[in-house]
Amino acid sequence: MAALDLSKAQQVPGSWVDDALRDHHSDVAHSIPLRSTEAADGQTESVLLYQLWEHQSSVPPMMALRPHRNTTRLLEDWSREHSDERQLPPVIALVLHQGEKEWTAPKELE
Numbered sequence: 001m002a003a004l005d006l007s008k009a010q011q012v013p014g015s016w017v018d019d020a021l022r023d024h025h026s027d028v029a030h031s032i033p034l035r036s037t038e039a040a041d042g043q044t045e046s047v048l049l050y051q052l053w054e055h056q057s058s059v060p061p062m063m064a065l066r067p068h069r070n071t072t073r074l075l076e077d078w079s080r081e082h083s084d085e086r087q088l089p090p091v092i093a094l095v096l097h098q099g100e101k102e103w104t105a106p107k108e109l110e
Contacts, residue, residue: 004032004047012048016073029074031089048074048091059101064109067093 012029030049060066071091079088097103 003034004049005035006032008033009049012074012078014074014077016070016077046089048078048089049094051094051096059097059099059103059105061105063095064106067095068109 009030009032012031014029016029028051030051031046032049033046071093075088075091079085
């Protein structure tokens with residue numbers, strides 16, 4: 001995270017959570033430039049930080065799939081808005097679980 005210039009983070013407008021889940025979940029994405037890096041075309045390279053906020057006490061067994069699905073939607077939107085780009089930005093997906101029970105579902109999608 002030290003390579004990210006958090007002082008220049010900009011929120012990316014939109015939401016990528018399924019309509020059926022919007023009452024129980026919220027998400028937010030930020031575009032964050034990398035410190036002291038410049039692409040070949042002189043543009044600053046950035047990563048997309050995607051955060052999915054889970055407001056539930058249960059542990060969904062297939063939770064690892066949700067950020068993946070939402071990240072795909074985020075990148076589809078990004079690619080439509082940046083059609084001249086040849087490469088997708090990296091995405092860091094974070095999930096916050098706030099429940100009394102320990103997280104028991106897989107943490108990675110493999």
